[in-house]
Amino acid sequence: MSVIPEARETCQGCGSGNLHPVVDLGVVPLADALVDPARPPDPEPRFPLAVAFCADCLLVQVRHHVPPQTLFVDNYLYFSSYSRDLLEHARRHASGLIESRKLGPDSLVVEIASNDGYLLRNFAEAGIPVLGIDPAPAQAAAAREIGVETLEEFLDERVAERIVRERGHADVVVANNVMAHTPDPLGFARSLATLLAPGGVATIENASVRELVRHGEFDTIYHEHFSYFSTLAMDSLLRRAGLRLVRVEKLPIHGGSLRWFAAHEGEPDASVAAIIEEERADGLAEPDFYLSLDRRVRSVRERLPALIARLRAGGASVAAYGAAAKAAILLNVTQVDTGLIDFVADRNPHKQGLCMPGVRVPIVAPEAIRERRPDYLVVLAWNFADEIMRQEAWYAEEGGRFVIPVPEPRVVG
Numbered sequence: 350m351s352v353i354p355e356a357r358e359t360c361q362g363c364g365s366g367n368l369h370p371v372v373d374l375g376v377v378p379l380a381d382a383l384v385d386p387a388r389p390p391d392p393e394p395r396f397p398l399a400v401a402f403c404a405d406c407l408l409v410q411v412r413h414h415v416p417p418q419t420l421f422v423d424n425y426l427y428f429s430s431y432s433r434d435l436l437e438h439a440r441r442h443a444s445g446l447i448e449s450r451k452l453g454p455d456s457l458v459v460e461i462a463s464n465d466g467y468l469l470r471n472f473a474e475a476g477i478p479v480l481g482i483d484p485a486p487a488q489a490a491a492a493r494e495i496g497v498e499t500l501e502e503f504l505d506e507r508v509a510e511r512i513v514r515e516r517g518h519a520d521v522v523v524a525n526n527v528m529a530h531t532p533d534p535l536g537f538a539r540s541l542a543t544l545l546a547p548g549g550v551a552t553i554e555n556a557s558v559r560e561l562v563r564h565g566e567f568d569t570i571y572h573e574h575f576s577y578f579s580t581l582a583m584d585s586l587l588r589r590a591g592l593r594l595v596r597v598e599k600l601p602i603h604g605g606s607l608r609w610f611a612a613h614e615g616e617p618d619a620s621v622a623a624i625i626e627e628e629r630a631d632g633l634a635e636p637d638f639y640l641s642l643d644r645r646v647r648s649v650r651e652r653l654p655a656l657i658a659r660l661r662a663g664g665a666s667v668a669a670y671g672a673a674a675k676a677a678i679l680l681n682v683t684q685v686d687t688g689l690i691d692f693v694a695d696r697n698p699h700k701q702g703l704c705m706p707g708v709r710v711p712i713v714a715p716e717a718i719r720e721r722r723p724d725y726l727v728v729l730a731w732n733f734a735d736e737i738m739r740q741e742a743w744y745a746e747e748g749g750r751f752v753i754p755v756p757e758p759r760v761v762g
């Protein structure tokens with residue numbers, strides 16, 4: 350039986366007690382804990398999922414901490430390389446860094462949460478020494494198979510110091526969608542600082558909490574995501590870790606992300622002041638801004654199951670696409686279960702044959718769409734909706750209809 354963590358009373362970023370609750374998604378299963386129908390866990394672990402805002406360091410964060418070992422190592426099934434758009438996004442990021450930082454055979458690029466080598470492969474193929482850090486065994490093995498040396502570790506000060514002793518400082522440290530995944534973002538930032546060469550740069554990429562709230566992306570709130578960053582909060586965290594924020598880039602990936610550039614030295618360029626001004630103007634330094642998310646949750650919780658029930662009452666069949674972590678949250682928070690959708694199609698073979706946590710909807714290969722011809726397909730991986738609808742264009746051409754579930758459920762076409 351899993352131990353239910355208590356709601357934290359202090360901020361994970363600064364230790365303050367000045368936490369303001371902003372949204373409560375109830376008690377849900379772990380988003381990545383897909384279920385083997387042959388050996389379903391009994392009972393299936395469920396944990397409270399609630400988010401608070403720290404009025405001191407402005408960090409938005411989950412209140413109940415599930416141990417990272419449970420989240421990321423025991424049978425973690427996320428592989429980055431199942432999205433072509435993500436691979437292209439990574440390739441562009443790597444080529445930009447190779448050019449702007451004039452990387453070469455004497456450089457060292459380290460990626461934290463390097464997954465299956467999807468990003469570092471671009472540097473390795475350019476003859477630039479790389480090192481991946483990722484605790485998930487299957488992903489680390491996949492990375493090594495393509496020549497990306499990978500340490501199966503969680504990054505902490507001890508690991509950072511060992512890497513510096515053995516390999517020297519990193520000219521570039523990449524931290525894509527990982528700083529949000531640690532219960533100790535300050536310790537993580539300090540480990541980044543230890544790893545980073547004096548003249549080096551760290552690029553930190555995470556979903557933007559501003560876009561999350563503005564577009565009602567509440568399904569991207571799950572236990573794997575301990576923090577939800579604004580530039581205001583990131584700037585505060587980096588300063589306390591002895592780094593400085595020198596640049597910010599806006600990115601469309603994952604429903605709207607930000608890429609923060611951090612260094613030991615150097616002055617911020619105009620992008621930093623510009624986005625901080627935008628965030629303050631939108632109210633991200635105050636708790637009220639985040640309270641609108643609760644209204645979004647209530648609306649989708651009511652409208653998505655009602656829409657699907659109405660379609661089915663009219664004789665239509667409904668399935669879904671994308672067994673994403675966010676899909677598990679959306680289906681469980683809205684209670685869209687096997688009574689409403691027949692299956693979830695997903696290209697990742699590690700997920701096929703399993704079921705979505707909680708609601709137990711079966712996960713099948715995308716070929717099932719062609720075989721079973723559902724009338725409607727709910728795109729649960731809406732962050733890749735363009736790529737998925739391009740890839741399954743035949744489905745719409747043959748009369749199928751896509752449904753985009755957030756920010757408000759809508760039938761496409």
Ligand code: DWN
Pocket residue numbers: 427431432433526573603670671672673674675676694695696697700730732733736737740
């Ligand atoms: O922080 C995280 C975010 C940023 O990305 C991690 N939780 C991992 C990941 O979250 P996720 O689990 O929501 O992953 P995706 O990549 O948003 O989910 C996409 C799902 O859809 C994957 O299971 C792969 C699948 N997929 C597919 O079957 N066909 C994706 C594409 C693009 C496709 O064409």
Ligand code: ZN
Pocket residue numbers: 360361362363364365403404405406407408
């Ligand atoms: Zn704080």
